[in-house]
Structures are given as structure tokens and as C-alpha cells.
Amino acid sequence: MTNENTALNTKINSGRLNSHEDLNALRQQIIDKHDPTKLEVLVCHGTGCIANGSMEVSETFKKICETSGIDVKIKPNIKTTGCQGFCSRGPLVLINPQGIFYQRVKPKDVEEIIQKTIINNEPVERLLYKDPKTGEPIKTENEIPFYNLQERIVLHNIGKIDPTDINDKIAAGGYQALAKALTTMTPKDVVTEITKSGLRGRGGAGFPTGRKWQGALKAVDKKGGPVYVVVNGDEGDPGAFMDCAIMEGDPHAVLEGLILGAYALGSNNGYLYIRAEYPLAVKHLEMAMAQARELGLLGENILNSGFSFDARINRGAGAFVCGESTALFTSIEGKAGTPRPKYVRSVEEGLWGRPTVLNNVETWANVPLIIDKGADWYSKLGVLNNTGTKVFCLVGKVNNVGLVEVPMGTPLSKIVEDIGGGVPNGKPFKAVQTGGPSGGCIPYKLKDLAVDFDSLTKAGAMMGSGAMIVMDDRDCVVDVALYFLRFLEEESCGKCIPCRLGLSRMKEILDTFSHGKGSEKDIDDLISLAKAIQDGALCALGTSAPNPCLTTIKFFKEEYLAHINEQRCPAGVCKDLITYSIDPDACTGCGSCARHCPQNCISGEKKKVHVIDTQNCIRCGICMDTCKFDAVQVN
Amino acid sequence: MIKFNINDIEVEVEPGCTVLEAARQYGIEIPTLCYHEAVAPSGACRLCMVELKDGDWSKLVASCIYPAAEGINVYTETERVQNVRNWIFQMLLAQCPASVEIKTLAKKYGVTSSRFSIENPDEECMVCGLCTRACEEIVGLSAISMVDRGVYKKVGAPFMQPTDVCVACGCCVTICPTGAMRSYIDSVRSVRSVTLTPLAL
Ligand SMILES: Cc1cc2nc3c(=O)[nH]c(=O)nc-3n(C[C@H](O)[C@H](O)[C@H](O)COP(=O)(O)O)c2cc1C
Ligand code: SF4
Ligand code: SF4
Numbered sequence A: 001m002t003n004e005n006t007a008l009n010t011k012i013n014s015g016r017l018n019s020h021e022d023l024n025a026l027r028q029q030i031i032d033k034h035d036p037t038k039l040e041v042l043v044c045h046g047t048g049c050i051a052n053g054s055m056e057v058s059e060t061f062k063k064i065c066e067t068s069g070i071d072v073k074i075k076p077n078i079k080t081t082g083c084q085g086f087c088s089r090g091p092l093v094l095i096n097p098q099g100i101f102y103q104r105v106k107p108k109d110v111e112e113i114i115q116k117t118i119i120n121n122e123p124v125e126r127l128l129y130k131d132p133k134t135g136e137p138i139k140t141e142n143e144i145p146f147y148n149l150q151e152r153i154v155l156h157n158i159g160k161i162d163p164t165d166i167n168d169k170i171a172a173g174g175y176q177a178l179a180k181a182l183t184t185m186t187p188k189d190v191v192t193e194i195t196k197s198g199l200r201g202r203g204g205a206g207f208p209t210g211r212k213w214q215g216a217l218k219a220v221d222k223k224g225g226p227v228y229v230v231v232n233g234d235e236g237d238p239g240a241f242m243d244c245a246i247m248e249g250d251p252h253a254v255l256e257g258l259i260l261g262a263y264a265l266g267s268n269n270g271y272l273y274i275r276a277e278y279p280l281a282v283k284h285l286e287m288a289m290a291q292a293r294e295l296g297l298l299g300e301n302i303l304n305s306g307f308s309f310d311a312r313i314n315r316g317a318g319a320f321v322c323g324e325s326t327a328l329f330t331s332i333e334g335k336a337g338t339p340r341p342k343y344v345r346s347v348e349e350g351l352w353g354r355p356t357v358l359n360n361v362e363t364w365a366n367v368p369l370i371i372d373k374g375a376d377w378y379s380k381l382g383v384l385n386n387t388g389t390k391v392f393c394l395v396g397k398v399n400n401v402g403l404v405e406v407p408m409g410t411p412l413s414k415i416v417e418d419i420g421g422g423v424p425n426g427k428p429f430k431a432v433q434t435g436g437p438s439g440g441c442i443p444y445k446l447k448d449l450a451v452d453f454d455s456l457t458k459a460g461a462m463m464g465s466g467a468m469i470v471m472d473d474r475d476c477v478v479d480v481a482l483y484f485l486r487f488l489e490e491e492s493c494g495k496c497i498p499c500r501l502g503l504s505r506m507k508e509i510l511d512t513f514s515h516g517k518g519s520e521k522d523i524d525d526l527i528s529l530a531k532a533i534q535d536g537a538l539c540a541l542g543t544s545a546p547n548p549c550l551t552t553i554k555f556f557k558e559e560y561l562a563h564i565n566e567q568r569c570p571a572g573v574c575k576d577l578i579t580y581s582i583d584p585d586a587c588t589g590c591g592s593c594a595r596h597c598p599q600n601c602i603s604g605e606k607k608k609v610h611v612i613d614t615q616n617c618i619r620c621g622i623c624m625d626t627c628k629f630d631a632v633q634v635n
Numbered sequence B: 001m002i003k004f005n006i007n008d009i010e011v012e013v014e015p016g017c018t019v020l021e022a023a024r025q026y027g028i029e030i031p032t033l034c035y036h037e038a039v040a041p042s043g044a045c046r047l048c049m050v051e052l053k054d055g056d057w058s059k060l061v062a063s064c065i066y067p068a069a070e071g072i073n074v075y076t077e078t079e080r081v082q083n084v085r086n087w088i089f090q091m092l093l094a095q096c097p098a099s100v101e102i103k104t105l106a107k108k109y110g111v112t113s114s115r116f117s118i119e120n121p122d123e124e125c126m127v128c129g130l131c132t133r134a135c136e137e138i139v140g141l142s143a144i145s146m147v148d149r150g151v152y153k154k155v156g157a158p159f160m161q162p163t164d165v166c167v168a169c170g171c172c173v174t175i176c177p178t179g180a181m182r183s184y185i186d187s188v189r190s191v192r193s194v195t196l197t198p199l200a201l
């Protein structure tokens, strides 16, 4: 990501900062350089939008602005940002200061945007988001329900700032919390503030962050330093990308949080463990660290306070289990990433056997907000014992796929239906899988459930890192349970027997159900085996692995029984239990199904009703996907 | 000394002792497979699980690793403990059906059959890693190690080829709890041909 405004930045005089005043002066200088009337074009360079071609969009903007001889007065700043959140509408382009929101922008649309919006200050109507209920176009981001029903504090800067430019972050208030802490707070004050805020770890288990830090301090008292601070950026849940979005879109937030934690704990060394599949996150954090070092915000004698701290990045090779704390430590230590079988807490014996504080990316990103605005402000967000907000990745059968941040305790239906816009087919959602493969499946009847650590755990699910997979009536719960078991079986490190053998054996039983075999006794066996794995496995990958299966049995037992007793898959997914046929009334004889069928088992004359030969049909469902007239049915 | 209870019997042990060691000192039986006094415990087989209780709170831990602590209440035969054991035995009977040792131990705890399908009727190894720990910690050679991960995890010499590093000491064979190493060792050690040269006096 290179930006127009880096040219501007070079004019900013930014040597090493030696005090809070220096930081403020730099901030003022950046703000003064910025002309508030000048238009800004923010092109989303989040992973989703890049995949949809947003790089070509930003290139086209730059090219046209360079070559078309636009008046310098109106020539906009073109900025590329992290994920703007509404990924299913990408590539996204935001025009500031008006806040005009353009969706699904193609390179060929750029010319028109420049002509109409940049030069003549009028919107390009066809690129605006349309209210799904009224069909009315909505002009600005703030008016779109997907955004205005959220409470974006961690995501506040993401999609607004250029993550590769520390000046952009400083203008937005970056490193103010750090400067405040270093000049007006003792390390103990920082720990107290975090404790008072009620912040709980966003990596899944929700352990109180303040308590964790205090535990590490106690261990340091007992055995002396050094103590390490570590960022867990291993994010491996299928469907989760919030930590990725934070690291890519606002890397300084994570870094500032880490430095604050290091100050609070008296740590001089930190590690950021980031999965190698996130090269952009690694790159942005590397750039952020280099820029912070140059300004004296990282490294020796930070802001001339006498406190020194530096950090380095370790790349994880993408094993899900390496997100587990002790496996992560062994991986950083250069050994095979398997969980340690010890009953000691990481705060006492973590990395290199030293007291260590490991927190999730989002947890760290919350820290500067708390220090900046105070624990009292923070603890008013959310609900009792579950303060603050949580970032979720809304994916699956939901209209608005993207990054969503809401206060803890927000009802599930508000997230999925109001913000997420519900299920594409207009029916109520069937279930929502929270917490990824370690979480559980929450049925529609619990749609008013408050989404926070404690309520989710009580329902048998788990907050997990924040993936929310929405399912509709075409998703089979047996298939879903199988999907997560397959994932975890692949990801098991294989060290302990309940996980290595148990997950395969759970799969073996579930497999019989998906073939319409098995008995109710097998369901009881499955539950009993699942409990043995929960009780017996060595690490939390194994102990939480049965959750998806157990919650689907708990909430959708009838669907299991339909498979077993009636050899019927109500969702029409389990291949052995379904047949495809063509509705003669709906078929127009277009022949699309026949052309796409890999088995060549659909016959029929042009413009006449087509028929599927069920003997040769492999039930791949391709015909159903290709038929434009919804004539293919599953029975 | 540390005092605590196992099955409501008070026991007293040296600090640093594990719950399993304490139980053995007092003649309380806990089944184990991957544990051996001679090497560091690895907590792999999970047969030694016991239940810790404190009022309403309870939790299962691996006794071969869990350090004895003042005042804890340990139970070795609760329903949850037995459930874990039962399933582990059933899975082992299907996974390494050829191991006589596993059959004998399972039978002792009342498990004689398994509901699961058998993939390899000749398999004896349960992939507990005791042999590799012995080769590393006792012999100091690491001729064999655990390769791959998850369901594919297995014991092997580098590249699954016989290796000269192995001195055929037999330590792994002795320590293997399932008997698998008895035959597997032949694929680890390379056959050495020794040529004696007369001493030049
Ligand atoms: C199998 C497994 C995978 C995990 N993956 C992650 C992960 O990708 N990111 C993360 O922050 N925590 C992950 N965790 C949780 C961490 O072990 C740890 O609890 C967390 O990083 C602590 O930070 P927090 O208190 O800020 O949540 C995982 C745990 C398990 C058992
Ligand atoms: S529970 Fe699974 S991932 Fe964790 S140590 Fe056991 S085998 Fe490895
Ligand atoms: S026999 Fe070979 S593999 Fe076995 S412990 Fe001895 S040296 Fe290691």
C-alpha cells in the first residue's frame, strides 16, 4: 500500500519524540497540514475487498487523478485502508468528508465517481447501498443500518486510517494513551485501571485481563524477572478474520496496547505470534514497529521516560493448535508446537519458563482505549461482568457478511437480523455457530440470548474468538457437527489419546447417522464419548472439540432422529438420504442443468421438461445451483 | 510434607511428588500406560485421570503430572473417571487390537470389547511416545522420534529408514507398554556387519 499522502508526510518534521508535548506537537502539525475541505477517497484494501479487485480500483483512481489534469484544488487524497467492515459489498470506496459510501465499485466506475462526486459533488446513485426493505438508496455510511447499529470502538480507526502511516494514526489519537501512562501513571496504576475496566480476554476463554496481569506480577515478585508479553495473532478458526482485520487495519492499536502492557508488567521484551497466512498483517505490523521505533515510541527509553521495550514478530505455520498458549510458547521457542502437559499457569511459567502474559490481538487493542478514556467509561459499555464490546465476523447464510462490533450482551437477533440483515432466503435463521470449532450451535429459539462470555457458555456454546456462522434451513446439523470434527481431527496435534483417537471415533458414529444408519443408543454413546473427551483431553483443543456436536444434539435432537429413524435428512444435505428431481411445472427446458451435470444423467429435449436419472445421480447438487427457475428439488 | 486425601484416605508425601506417585506409595491403584518412573511424564494416554473435588467444584486431571498439593481431595473411581477410562480402553482395543498388554489391562478394568471398527488387526502401537522419550532421555540418542501429527502421528527413525544411530540397546523395547516395539525395532536398527581386523602388534 503506497499512498498519495505519504508525499505530504515527508514534509512533516518528525524526529525522535521525547515527551508527551513532542507527541502533541507532532499531532498538531499533522492536523494543521490537513486541509479539512480536501476530499479523501478511502479505498478498502482489506483481504475481502482485495480479493474482489479493490487494488485495481485504487490504481485507477490514482491513474485518472494523475493524468486527467484535475485541478489541484479538488484533486483528492487517495488512501487505502484496512477492512471497512461490510465485506460482502466490496470493493468499498468511501468519500470523505461527506462520508459517501460506494459499494461493489469496479475500475470502470472510477471515472464517473471522479466526474460526479469529486468534481460536481453529487452522488453516483447506482453505486449507493440500497435499503433492503425500501429499496431506497442510502448516501452515507452513517445512515446504513449495518454500521449505525454497531458500536465501533476497537474498529473505530479501521477503514478510516492508512495503516502503513504512523502519522495518520497519531492524528487519530494514537499513542496518546501510552504518553499518558508514561507521564502520569505508575505501572501499578495501569494494572489497576485494566482490572477496574473489567476487560476479559477476547481470545476465547474470557479470562479477566487484569487478574492475569496481577498473576504475572506476583510470579515476578516470587522468582524475579524477566517477564514477557506476547500477542496471540494465530487466529485459526474457520470463518474468523477479526484479528487479521485489526492487525492489518490498525496495527498501532495492537502495538500500543502491547507497550502499555509491557510498561505495566515491567517487561522489556515482547513477541507477536502471527500466522504466516496473514502476510499483510505481518507486513503492516513490521512497518508499524519500524515507524514507532523511529519516533521513539518503541525501543530504548520510550518518550524519554526511562522505560525501554522492544518486540519481535514470530510467524506461526498455521497449525490451529499453536493458538493454544503453551503450544504457542513451544513454537516460539523453536520446538514442535504441541501443548505442554503441565499444570502450571503461563503467568508463572510461560515462554522460556518465565512469567508471561499472553493476550489476544483484540484484547491488546482494547488496552489503549481503556487507558485513554478510563476504566469508568469502559465498564459502562456492555453488561455486568462482561464489559466493553466484542468484534464478530458474521459469515455464512447472512446477507451482510463482515466485521461487526457490538457491546457485550447484545441479543443474538440484533447481530444476525438487524445488523446482519438476516438470512438471504428471508426465512428465520436456523442456528448460529459461535466460537468456531470449539463453540456451539445456538438455535433460533434462543435468538434473544445475550451474546457475552457467560450467557454463551451457559447455553453450551462459547464466545471463542468471535466467528459467527449463520445457518439456514439448508444446513444439516449432523453435517455441521461432522464438518467441525473433521477440521479438529486434522488439527489435533496427536499427543493425547482422547483427542487423537476420540475425535475420529465421534466422526465414525456421526458418519453412520449421515448414512441413515445407527440407533438412539448410538446418540447416547456419542454423548458419553464426547464427555470423556471433554474430561480427558490434554489441552483445550480437545476438551472443547465436542461442543459443536453436543450442542447440535441438545438443540436439534429431532433432526438426528430423522436421520436415524426415518432415513431422512430434513435439510437435504446428507447425500445418502436425498434424491434430486425436477419439478415439471417449474422446468422451462432451458437445459442448463443437463449441460452442467458431471454425470450426464439429466435428459430432456430443448424447451421440454427435463428428468434426472436418480440411479446415476451422485447428488452433487450442481443442477440445483445452475437452475435459474428453482425447478430442481431435493427430497 | 504434604497431606491430602485420596478416596477419602489421608496420605502424606514429600513435596514435588505427583498424585500418581502418592497413590502408588499407598497402594491405591490407578491404571497407566504412558507413564514410566525412568522418564519425564508426558500426559499422553490419559488413563491415569482422577477427579479433584472441592464442594460443588470438580475437575479431572492426569495424576501422573498433577502435583500433590495440601488439602486436595482426589477420587480415583468416580463415574467421570470411569467413563474416560472406559472409552480410552474401547478406543485402544480397536486401535491396537494385537497388543496383549492392552487387552489384559482393559480386561482388568472390565472392558473386553469395543464398539469401534478395527482398521489394522496387526497394530500394537498406541503412539504414546514412551519409547522415543526413553531413547532420548535414558539412552541419549533420539534414534527414534514421533513423526507427523494428529491421526497420522507415528513412531519412526528419520525418513522411516533403519538408522545407524540406533545401538540396538533394547531400552525402547523394554519400556514399551503395549509390546509394539518388540517387532518394530527391526525396522529401526540397521543390521551391522562387523569385520574384525587383527591387532597390529
Ligand atoms: C486450540 C486452541 C486455539 C486457540 N487459538 C487462539 C487464537 O488463534 N488466538 C487467540 O488469541 N487465542 C487462541 N486460543 C486461546 C489462547 O490459548 C489464550 O487463551 C489466549 O490467547 C489468551 O488471551 P486472552 O486472555 O486475551 O484471550 C486458543 C486456544 C486453544 C485451546
Ligand atoms: S487435546 Fe488434541 S491438540 Fe491438545 S494435546 Fe491432546 S491431542 Fe494435542
Ligand atoms: S534400541 Fe535403538 S531406538 Fe531403541 S532406545 Fe535403544 S537406541 Fe533408541
Ligand code: SF4
Binding pocket: B124, B125, B126, B127, B128, B129, B130, B131, B132, B155, B175, B176, B177, B178, B179, B180, B181, B184
Ligand atoms: S512403540 Fe510402544 S512405547 Fe513406542 S509409541 Fe508405540 S506403544 Fe508407545
Ligand code: FES
Binding pocket: A044, A045, A046, A047, A048, A049, A050, A082, A083, A084, A085, A086, A087, A088, A090, A091, A092, A402
Ligand atoms: S475487506 Fe473491504 S470491507 Fe472487509
Ligand code: FES
Binding pocket: B031, B032, B033, B034, B035, B042, B043, B044, B045, B046, B047, B048, B049, B062, B063, B064, B065
Ligand atoms: S499415565 Fe498419565 S497420561 Fe498416561
